[in-house]
Amino acid sequence: MPSQSSPIYDRxxxxxxxxxxxxxxxxxxxxxYALAFRDIYPKAQVHVLAIPKGEYVSLTDFSQSAPPxxxxxxxxxxxxxxxxxSVAGGYRIGSNVGPGGGQVVFHFHxxxxxxxxx
Numbered sequence: 001m002p003s004q005s006s007p008i009y010d011r012x013x014x015x016x017x018x019x020x021x022x023x024x025x026x027x028x029x030x031x032x033y034a035l036a037f038r039d040i041y042p043k044a045q046v047h048v049l050a051i052p053k054g055e056y057v058s059l060t061d062f063s064q065s066a067p068p069x070x071x072x073x074x075x076x077x078x079x080x081x082x083x084x085x086s087v088a089g090g091y092r093i094g095s096n097v098g099p100g101g102g103q104v105v106f107h108f109h110x111x112x113x114x115x116x117x118x
Contacts, residue, residue: 044116
């Protein structure tokens, strides 16, 4: 359930469609908490998106509404993605929150980036 300051979750957003298998992606990692796939518009040599398996609009919504086991499982999955990509020794993560923060897809996601910017 979104927090009061978050937009209503749109079940037809592209990441929701990817989670349901209705839209393609290049998967790099998946477990019961998260799905990670390559960004179609990479901004670095390695650019992967990690999304939780649940309906969360933003980081704010996720941190306020998700059950503790999903929050823990998701962040552990982000670490596993870095290990899977062999970038665990040096990477950055980011998440845009809300329209004013540059968020375009309103399903919480983090960008995992490593290497030179493209």
